[in-house]
Amino acid sequence: MTKLDEAIDRLNPAVGIQCSVGLSALGKTTVELRQSLSQPENTLTLKSDFIPEQKQWVGLYNQALIEDIPAHLKAFDSRNLRFAITALQMIEQDIQTYIAKFDKKRLAIVLGTSTSGIADNEPLLKAYFKGDTSIEIDQKKQEMGSLAKAVQQYLAWEGLAYTISTACSSSAKAFAAGQRLLNADLADVVLVGGVDTLCKLTLNGFNSLESLSHTICQPCGQHRDGINIGEAASLFLLSKEIAPVMLLSAGESMDAWHISAPHPEGLGAAQAMQSALDRADLEAQEIGYLNLHGTATPQNDAMEIKAVRHVFKEHLVPLSSTKHKTGHCLGAAGAIEAFICTQVLHDQAWLPLHHQGHIDAALDDQNYVEDAVLKQPVKYVMSNSFAFGGSNISLIFGTHLK
Template identity: 75%
Template sequence: MSQQIDAKNPAVGIQLSVGLSALGADAIQMQQALTQTENTLSLSSDFIAEKKVWVGTCSVDLIDSVSDSLKAIETRNLRFALTALQRIEAELRAYTAQFDSKRLAIIIGTSTSGIADNEPELQRHFQGDQTLQVLQKKQEMDSLAKALQHYLAWEGVAYTISTACSSSAKAFAAGQRLINAGLADAVLVGGVDTLCKLTLNGFDSLESLSNGVCQPCGQQRDGINIGEAAALFLLSKQTAPVMLMSAGESMDAWHISAPHPEGLGAAKAMQTALDLAQLKAQEIGYLNLHGTATPQNDAMEIKAVQQIFQDYAVPLSSTKHKTGHCLGAAGAIEAMICTQILRDQAWLPLHQTTVLDAELDTQNFVDNAQLTHKISYVMSNSFAFGGSNISLIFGTELP
């Protein structure tokens, strides 16, 4: 029987979760993908003209269509979200039946929304077809949360967060705040982002895409791979086998697209998360790096790690060489990885296996997937354009 968490502790229970990505659709597929060296990304020529790029594609069959009431905003992004939701829908409806529908909230992170579905129409429009009507609602950022609210017939707060790569991690923080403020009894949080030409070409124009499979902290790292994911979590104040302990946020606003070179904002986010969870750095059993494989991001993140974990060689790795960078859904799919680690207590995700940058190879990168001892807490980092930083801590017990 679940119990209420002490009011003095900000932790909230993760009652249900689901994650779909290039890692697969269930816990077994996820573990296999993250503990073996086989490539999970795919080479595609669908996104950038005359160029093939590596992407993290989710191969799960999506639902064919949505209900008539959602047709006006139907997109692959929405069908991706509903495909994930339906995997936990029965349990979710059973659990939330105890609460007033006005006390059930939804906070979702995304960066693409339904842009991909409007891209063909926009292309034809710019080629001279003036008869087309581009449906703006499909790509409005709030459409996803509102659609899920309509689907579930919930009546509480529902909104979308779009802060680039920190979007869905911030959804966790916002959901935790709603519960602790007494504004909701349960909150569906997470992130959904789908592959589209806009983001691939945008990162290509920034010269940020890798020519191969990305190499976080690698000597020859040259950029990111883009991926897609849908990951959803139901939070409540009741305890659960795995809990969201805390969320530490910061905003360094150093540059529109580059992080602070010394990792000051990243370090502040990690330390704030530790302080809010009432934990010491030595209690973190694994750290999931933001680890994009861009030269600047990896260098600053390791500097931040050295500041926070200066007396403790925390096991760490990036998982983006397996998922791709899932943008607005990155924080959520990496939260799924972290929570599954705590549930299984048997494995850690391998870091990529190419030669590491000698200046960064001072850390305890995971090179053996087998977990030989119990861990109680894990941390996950998400750092976005504009210096929007967040670190989440998940745990199996209250401190």
């Protein structure tokens, strides 16, 4: 590590997760989440209304969202925001109790998204491009920054509030940003996480890249052919106070190899994982579970396993991808997978199953989770998120401070 890295480490000690929530195709409760991830049954939904003349498996949150948006948030109204507030309301009482002792100007928000309210404007845009120029389209609801601003107004907080949009690493980077804000004494409490909702733009975009799977995705699988898209809303309240589960560190890198493809040797991915370990003062063999980015595209899985081999070497860490259960939740992927990891630490009873299909012979030297029953206590877990453009981040959570 460089002297600069060492200085940054001293300024970024672990922070506590005071409460959290995660909504996705796995359900709305931790009981549903655990059951979905520890059994082989499918949780995705086959839909035909996103891509013309095609059916796609998607990670749809199929439970009710709030119906009434406060009047002062009408300009931001979208399914994305309703998803965010639905999740927020599940922990809102815990949040209000915890923040009562803090100045509102010291309460910050950092959220990740890649879709914002785009889906709500898609029908209007379609009509406009068909010739109905009388239609007025409100861009505010689909601005990337609108998510954090709207949540701030909903909570009536007065501190920093901004949205990160770095594709699939967005909400994982919100954790890193929140940790920095706390340790730089720019906030006493930070609400972090991510929200992304299904929309035609992203599904058709990935379809044009020939990146969508024709079936339920198979991360690292012998016959993997692409991703399923999903949606999620997952939020965490961070502070410097000790909590049962801590965010220990975040390791970030930018390999900038290609606009949409990762570095084939996984150099940036390995750098992010090693940086997270260094910042947490951990050795690779101390990680008890690794949640892979695991998108099920041929290139991503191959490079990620190369990076795992480089960082973990002979330590066969239990690992799995959960995207065959949630779909790839894009800007919210890092947050919902962080929520999965923290529940593993809370429960100390199970691990998320990897998909049950055949593993690619070139990648089958790893310890994929085939039995959901946890054999020994887990102190530390790592979660990977790797995005377009080479924006890489690895998060480490723990039940113990190092």
